[in-house]
Amino acid sequence: MKSIFKQWVPEWLIKLILFSCLMPSMVLFFLPGANVEVTAGYYGSQPSDVQFLIILFYAGFVGFYILERRFFLFFPVKQYYIIFNLLQILNCYLMYRITDITWVYGLRFIQGMLFASAVNLSISMIFSRLNSERAKEVSYSIFFGMLLCSSPFNSFVTAEFIDSFNFDELYLYAALAFLPGLLLVFISMTSIRHVKPYPLFSLDWPSCIFFSGLIIAFGYMMVYGQEVYWFWDAHMQLALGIGIAFLVCFVLRQMTLKRVYIKISIFSNRRFLLGLLILYMMYIERFSLSVSNQYFLQVLKVDPIHLSYMQWFNMLGIIIGVLCAMYWILAHRSVKWIWILGYCFLLTFHQIMFFSFESKGNDYYFWIPLCLHGIGVGLIMVPTILFTIASVKPHFAVSAAAICLAARYFGYTCSIGLQNFFKLFESNQHQQIFQDYLQRNNVILQTYFDKEATKLLENGLQFREQATAVKLVTERVKNQSFVRYAMDYYELMSFISICILIIIFLSPTLKNMYKKLKQNIVSPA
Incomplete structure (x- = not known):
């Protein structure tokens, strides 16, 4: 080359x-x-x-x-x-x-x-x-x-x-x-050729269309499902029907073709399925960072430019995690302990953020959890993909790489679906609970209104101070509802991390699978 x-x-x-x-x-x-x-x-x-x-x-x-x-x-x-x-x-x-x-x-x-x-x-x-x-x-x-x-x-x-x-x-x-x-x-x-050109005939466009249609339908449901109350909406029902039809057509086509698009038989490999589970869950947890970014923007009022500067700490963590994972792989360290360490970092990130979500705060306190998140993701990503592809026979490696890519896609889309559910449903639930206490006969609330109105007058507002105080309280209720939604979501992410750590600890065959990783020929991405 x-x-x-x-x-x-x-x-x-x-x-x-x-x-x-x-x-x-x-x-x-x-x-x-x-x-x-x-x-x-x-x-x-x-x-x-x-x-x-x-x-x-x-x-x-x-x-x-x-x-x-x-x-x-x-x-x-x-x-x-x-x-x-x-x-x-x-x-x-x-x-x-x-x-x-x-x-x-x-x-x-x-x-x-x-x-x-x-x-x-x-x-x-x-x-x-x-x-x-x-x-x-x-x-x-x-x-x-x-x-x-x-x-x-x-x-x-x-x-x-x-x-x-x-x-x-x-x-x-x-x-x-x-x-x-x-x-x-x-x-x-x-313009040198290194391999004999493989003619572009019998391209399997139908399988490509079926597979693409399936994943687009799933992504559509994850994005729009919660805001239209899922399958009460005709578009969701249509997307579900199209997704199922494409799935059936794709599977039947793979079972009848001589040269299949994806080897369906690799799903019978338990080691391969375990690797997919680790990768899928990691991608759900990877994009939990977007909830923190929303918190910085909406609650702490960080502007997008300064938020982009904060992302450098996450990038630093990713680089550290990837370099450490690469070093340990080349040194033939057990992939089991790389996974455990990576998920421990993710669990630590979610726990720190869970206890750090407040209606007020300073953005410079969050550089450590952002870095921890990057390290966790960087440690898990490459070892898991190499391990998963190497868990199957060498001539199945291309199909395994494609399924790993699909698992990452489904992890990303499911993270969007989960966040939309928590944001649109859980956040509204919390907001409704807060509003139940915001009654005119609430003496504490009335005292707070008077205090805010007086503060507004002292700062130069000459009229409609009571209405402005109501708007300030409404904004704070909205922010507090977001904080509760973020805490609920990170509580779920922490629970997922704990479950994955238990699965990794209890898996008896990881040592043998790592030997397979060293012996097998891993295909290019």
């Missing part, structure tokens, strides 16, 4: 080319969620629609992942880099020009498909630069470390842009971000 670059290209420039081709695609991943209110306002939509935009990108990545390998094997590396970079530039330009969110939904799904191309090609190129004995572990650590950092890094990069420029201009700058990597590819790469 090294000869794909021209002789004059130094090693540092090769790495720069690889990262310059991958990073813009990663930034696009969570770009709509960098500032949900701004995105929703620009498209004239709801915050739930912004969540769905991120899910569609993820669904494109998951659904196209296996089919993309056929294109990866067909095109020479240089031409393939050029093709998907040009398509990404075109897609970003269309996102810049189009304001109708209905069309944006389709463009986001296509962005996810192109991201699958960038991932497969870039991680394979990173793998080719490393010593063969440790190439898989290091390349996976580099890629997944970047992927874990993409959300906080994206918030940091785009926060000031969103504050200083129109939202649509972000996609114009995103299109320009692909140009340096494209130019470097033109200059430094040759």
Whole structure:
């Protein structure tokens, strides 16, 4: 693979080319969620629609992942880099020009498909630069470390842009971000083929469509289910019916095809299922951080720019966790204790935040839990994926990698569904309880109103001080309801961490599974 670059290209420039081709695609991943209110306002939509935009990108990545390998094997590396970079530039330009969110939904799904191309090609190129004995572990650590950092890094990069420029201009700058990597590819790469091209016939588009339709239907239900009271709504019933139909069609197709899209038989492997459970639960806990971010914004009144600075502590934790996990994997440490340590960090994060949620506070107290969360996620991610893929036979590794990707998708979408449930149901329950005490005959409340009204008069308000005091109390009730919702959610996350730790402790075969990890050949992502 090294000869794909021209002789004059130094090693540092090769790495720069690889990262310059991958990073813009990663930034696009969570770009709509960098500032949900701004995105929703620009498209004239709801915050739930912004969540769905991120899910569609993820669904494109998951659904196209296996089919993309056929294109990866067909095109020479240089031409393939050029093709998907040009398509990404075109897609970003269309996102810049189009304001109708209905069309944006389709463009986001296509962005996810192109991201699958960038991932497969870039991680394979990173793998080719490393010593063969440790190439898989290091390349996976580099890629997944970047992927874990993409959300906080994206918030940091785009926060000031969103504050200083129109939202649509972000996609114009995103299109320009692909140009340096494209130019470097033109200059430094040759058009050499390393494998015989596999013709693009008999592409299994039906399986890709069935699988993509299934995961999109599930993501749709997780985003919009709670706000329309789930299956009381006709759209939810339709989404459920479509999801079940696609699932049945996909499974039946895999049972009848000679060359299947995904090997269904790998689900009979108990070690593989345990790895999926660990990965799925970790992704639910990973995105519990968004509740803390909402708390910083809504209750502590931290502006998005300063919130993006706080995310550096989470990124620092991720880097520490990934590096430690990579070191222990290369040193052949037991994956069982890496998992235990990672979930202990996540449990500690949720417990610290549970007791730190208050209606008032200072943002600089929270750098330690943010760092702990990053360390926990970084410790669990790479060992779990390597372990899960290595738990199956080598010729099932591609299917195992695809299922791991789907497990991460389902973990992310379920975290959105859980948060929407707690936010829309539990928060309203708490607010209703608080309002039951806010009666005019409540002497304590009336005394508080008088105190607030007097304070407003002393600070210069000359009229309607009582009405303003009522608004202040209403705002505080809303914040207190959010605090209670956040505490309930983190209590659930703590319970999940404890259950997973018990499962890991009681699993008798983890030592043997780690031996399998050392012996098996792990396929590229």
